Amino acid sequence: MTTSVxxxxxxxxxxxxxxxxxxxxxxxxxVHGLLGPNGAGKTSLIRVLATVAAPAAxxxxxxxxxxxxxxxxxxxxxxxxxLPQEFGHYPGFTVREFVSYVxxxxxxxxxxxxxxxxxxxxxxxxxxxxxxxxxxxxGGMVRRAGxxxxxxxxxxxxxxxxxxxxxxxxxxxEFRALLRDLGATSTVIVSTHLVEDVAAACQEVTxxxxxxxxxxxxxxxLTALGGEHGRDSDGNAIERGxxxxxxxxxxxxxxxxx
Amino acid sequence: MTAFVLYARSxxxxxxxxxxxxxxxxxxxxxxxxxxxxxxDHAARVPxxxxxxxxxxxxxxxxxxxxxxxxxRTAVRPWWPRRLSHLLMLTALSTALLALAVxxxxxxxxxxxxxxxVLGATGVTAAAAALLGARLSWLPMTVYTSAVYxxxxxxxxxxxxxxxxxxxxxxxxxxxxxxxAAFVLGVGLLAARGPRAERRGM
Numbered sequence: 001m002t003t004s005v006x007x008x009x010x011x012x013x014x015x016x017x018x019x020x021x022x023x024x025x026x027x028x029x030x031v032h033g034l035l036g037p038n039g040a041g042k043t044s045l046i047r048v049l050a051t052v053a054a055p056a057a058x059x060x061x062x063x064x065x066x067x068x069x070x071x072x073x074x075x076x077x078x079x080x081x082x083l084p085q086e087f088g089h090y091p092g093f094t095v096r097e098f099v100s101y102v103x104x105x106x107x108x109x110x111x112x113x114x115x116x117x118x119x120x121x122x123x124x125x126x127x128x129x130x131x132x133x134x135x136x137x138x139g140g141m142v143r144r145a146g147x148x149x150x151x152x153x154x155x156x157x158x159x160x161x162x163x164x165x166x167x168x169x170x171x172x173x174e175f176r177a178l179l180r181d182l183g184a185t186s187t188v189i190v191s192t193h194l195v196e197d198v199a200a201a202c203q204e205v206t207x208x209x210x211x212x213x214x215x216x217x218x219x220x221x222l223t224a225l226g227g228e229h230g231r232d233s234d235g236n237a238i239e240r241g242x243x244x245x246x247x248x249x250x251x252x253x254x255x256x257x258x
Numbered sequence: 259m260t261a262f263v264l265y266a267r268s269x270x271x272x273x274x275x276x277x278x279x280x281x282x283x284x285x286x287x288x289x290x291x292x293x294x295x296x297x298x299d300h301a302a303r304v305p306x307x308x309x310x311x312x313x314x315x316x317x318x319x320x321x322x323x324x325x326x327x328x329x330x331r332t333a334v335r336p337w338w339p340r341r342l343s344h345l346l347m348l349t350a351l352s353t354a355l356l357a358l359a360v361x362x363x364x365x366x367x368x369x370x371x372x373x374x375x376v377l378g379a380t381g382v383t384a385a386a387a388a389l390l391g392a393r394l395s396w397l398p399m400t401v402y403t404s405a406v407y408x409x410x411x412x413x414x415x416x417x418x419x420x421x422x423x424x425x426x427x428x429x430x431x432x433x434x435x436x437x438x439a440a441f442v443l444g445v446g447l448l449a450a451r452g453p454r455a456e457r458r459g460m
Contacts, residue, residue, distance in 0.1 A: 087329055091325070105333040
């Protein structure tokens with residue numbers, strides 16, 4: 001397995017607030033969960049990795065290329081899939097047209113687009129709605145169309161920001177299976193606030209709080225951390241592990257500040 | 259289903275073209291009707307020469323809106339050539355259509371004044387799209403035109419050729435200079451920066 005994402009001393013600012021503070025990270029092939037409280041910096045990290053936002057400082061290497069250079073960035077974007085937390089779409093497009101539009105943005109060869117679009121839409125379970133207008137779809141279906149556009153180019157690096165928001169339990173189960181399938185060959189980074197998504201689909205977990213890395217480990221390690229502490233009434237083992245890791249991080253910060 | 263068709267639909271270009279055509283037909287009819295009124299001559303076409311470019315520029319400005327700004331940012335190719343050709347093609351079409359709507363009298367309020375106003379209005383609107391966002395891009399030019407329409411002196415030339423450039427007859431050089439500068443700056447700004455990102459639902 002090769003390292004497909006390398007981030008060194010990454011700092012991201014939104015006006016005067018620091019969203020990410022000198023973060024170092026590596027991601028390899030597989031499914032990685034990005035957990036953390038609201039406002040922790042998960043979306044900032046995903047947006048910078050998706051090359052839609054520029055960092056204030058630091059170095060980012062994606063798929064072996066430095067995204068600071070224009071030509072390199074273009075090459076990375078061909079192999080990148082991105083589902084933003086809120087993605088807009090022209091309401092008059094059908095699912096097929098919307099996914100084809102993104103395939104065009106990714107400069108996929110025109111001859112390959114129709115088949116790739118149908119396959120992506122089928123993988124998210126929307127094949128029967130492929131010629132339905134986006135504006136008539138339910139929230140969960142729009143989300144699935146969003147996932148379809150992210151995987152249409154069979155990306156080597158897939159970045160998903162809150163992908164399960166609006167999906168019903170059955171769709172979430174199917175989506176996690178899709179994630180595991182994609183993670184066999186690509187690097188998938190999933191930002192979520194739903195711990196159970198991570199438990200079911202991710203091999204590794206990165207916990208972010210207030211722009212810093214609070215914890216990194218495998219899903220099994222985080223679950224084990226929860227098994228050692230607390231009672232069942234405090235939630236399942238991975239939720240307890242999440243809370244334990246977060247509190248340990250806060251305690252170490254408070255210790256360092258003293 | 260080609261990429262060009264998808265791009266054109268996502269930017270509501272069919273509706274924009276319909277507005278341009280409709281504006282040209284309405285301008286031609288209004289100009290003809292105004293001149294035909296008792297006691298009026300070709301100089302009565304001023305409102306057409308001032309208002310029709312405002313309408314086409316507004317349509318062009320709002321066509322720059324993108325629903326999928328966040329996804330568009332992941333495009334492999336740079337956007338500026340597409341934005342530039344989008345603007346230039348629509349400007350060329352509005353200019354040609356509206357110039358045909360006011361035949362004759364190039365030294366007064368005819369085709370040259372119309373072309374100048376289309377270029378100027380499109381430039382101001384494009385700059386507004388870059389600075390305010392595409393959906394509100396019509397606003398500054400509309401406010402400016404309304405103010406100038408009420409305040410411009412009836413005698414052309416002088417300082418008014420600069421601040422009231424839309425109300426000048428065809429050959430005024432200063433008015434042309436202002437309109438061309440607005441066009442070059444506005445189109446350049448929009449091509450380079452793109453329309454300002456607008457959060458949906460806000």
